[in-house]
Amino acid sequence: MASKREFDLVLYGATGFVGKLTALYLAKAAPPKARIALAGRSLPKLKAVRDEIGGVAANWSVVVADASDQNDLDALAKRTKVVVTTVGPYLRYGLPLVQACAQAGTHYADLTGEPPFIREAIDHYDTVAAGSGAKIVNSCGFDSVPSDLSAYLIYEKSLEDNTGELEDTTLVAKIKGGMSGGTIDSGRAMMEAAAENPAAQRTIADPYSLSPDRSLEPKGRQSDIALRRASSIDPSLDGWVTTFVMAAHNGKIVRRSNALLGWAYGKNFRYNEVMSTGSSIAAPVIAAGVTGGLVAGMATGALLSRVSLGRKVLDKVLPKPGTGPSEETRDNGFFTMKTFSRTSSGAKYLATFSAQGDPGYKATAVLLGESGLCLAFDDKQLPELSGILTPATAMGEPLADRLRAAGMTITVERLT
Structure with a gap:
């Protein structure tokens, strides 16, 4: 340069x-x-x-x-x-x-x-x-610095400790924040691309689609849809977890990092992300509702994006680009990302990445x-x-x- x-x-x-x-x-x-x-x-x-x-x-x-x-x-x-x-x-x-x-x-x-x-x-x-x-x-x-750095820093710590390669790794997100028209428009652009281009659809669906060499990655697909007890990730966690809306994208970035580093995290590195819905009596219902709503919403958006009339409907009902949450919402937001990872020697690590302020803004x-x-x-x-x-x-x-x-x-x- x-x-x-x-x-x-x-x-x-x-x-x-x-x-x-x-x-x-x-x-x-x-x-x-x-x-x-x-x-x-x-x-x-x-x-x-x-x-x-x-x-x-x-x-x-x-x-x-x-x-x-x-x-x-x-x-x-x-x-x-x-x-x-x-x-x-x-x-x-x-x-x-x-x-x-x-x-x-x-x-x-x-x-x-x-x-x-x-x-x-x-x-x-x-x-x-x-x-x-x-x-x-x-x-x-x-999207996707907390996810990407958390996995990388766990890898660095495991290297320092000589505890082997990373294997099962799960990020648990707690977030509070708003949504902007720009974010919605980005999602629409992907749905429209997938509707018009099979290659784009495959890229969205494949968890390893951003790898520099797909042939060296695991065959088959990994689902980012989640609905389970949080304790299945780590005994310290209470309540339920559900699908995290950015899991599919963040996971691709983290897996690309591993590949760009020569699969340094490990060839058996398995990464996914979920979102906490808390431990109240309503938590499992909320978790199921989030997962069902996301699946239904994506399916509906994809269907509407395929036809001009559907795109006109989306134009009318969705927030416009250039809009976003209020200053109060931005100030009151927060995120806490806890990433749990197990290595090939049985060692367990926790990375915590958190900040005050609306996550997306x-x-x-x-x-x-x-x-x-x-x-x-x-x-x-x-x-x-x-x-x-x-x-x-x-x-x-x-x-x-x-x-x-x-x-x-x-x-x-x-x-x-």
């Missing part, structure tokens, strides 16, 4: 809902002399965001770049060391920016929860990015912002890998250290 560029970091999509939150975070967390720019397609809106933030952001540049103009994106990528992008759905708008960054040797971080998009990025630009030295890092928000702004800052300023501490990467394989411990310093709880302990 060129050692001297105009900017350290460009935030692309700064006028969107999560983009603004990330810009506000960068204004607080970036080094005083960081060269940051806000980018998007509307100059007046970019200036308005900069003025709204005020303070240090008054010195930030603004850059106009249209997601549909490859020349704009190529020029943008060449001007900066890192691009952080919130412009989604990535299936519709993301690949040209990946191309620009891969070719220019520019590091990149996004918020995608769309496996077909990542698969396309791998197929088209992994080799290009590896050659240019670019770290193209997908899923740098609540307030916390995600921190996760994405620190990912961008890590790529921009922690070069000498980062792993040497380049290409289409995951948070763990691109940044690992340096990112975990940054997130701890930002107030998040990230710990790993050996249980037995």
Whole structure:
């Protein structure tokens, strides 16, 4: 990568809902002399965001770049060391920016929860990015940093303890937060892609579809649908667990990390995610309702996405892109992710990853912002890998250290 560029970091999509939150975070967390720019397609809106933030952001540049103009994106990528992008759905708008960054040797971080998009990025630009030295890092928000780093840090601890390879590993999530129109639109983009493209459908369904070599992964499928007692995961847990809405995506990212590291976690590594519904008398009913509702909702959405009339119905009933939860909801949200893992020697580990703030928005702004800052300023501490990467394989411990310093709880302990 060129050692001297105009900017350290460009935030692309700064006028969107999560983009603004990330810009506000960068204004607080970036080094005083960081060269940051806000980018998007509307100059007046970019200036308005900069003025709204005020303070240090008054010195930030603004850059106009249209997601549909490859020349704009190529020029943008060449001007900066890192691009952080919130412009989604990535299936519709993301690949040209990946191309620009891969070719220019520019590091990149996004918020995608769309496996077909990542698969396309791998197929088209992994080799290009590896050659240019670019770290193209997908899923740098609540999806999937807590999941990916938790598994990676357990692996690091097991290596230090010499307790063998990781085997059964389960993340148990407790969350409170809102939902935005952008998240809904991303889900719609995946359903529409699956309806029109069998390859996208297979990518969504296959838990190992993001592996660099699918032939080396286990045959068959692993279900992310869950409904069981929490104590079946670990005796310390009470109540019931159910299907976690992001399990299918997060699992693909964690499994890709294992494969990119040469299956260092272990060839018998089995990973899944569930969500706690508590231990009240109503917990099993709630758990069953969540699982049934998710299955029914996905089936209905997939059916409606196949026809133009169905898409018009979804347009009317779903939240619009650019909308999101209130400030009060964002402040009152939280997440706690507990990852339990057993090794081949019988040792058991627990990783805890938690933070205050709505997971998908307030916390995600921190996760994405620190990912961008890590790529921009922690070069000498980062792993040497380049290409289409995951948070763990691109940044690992340096990112975990940054997130701890930002107030998040990230710990790993050996249980037995």
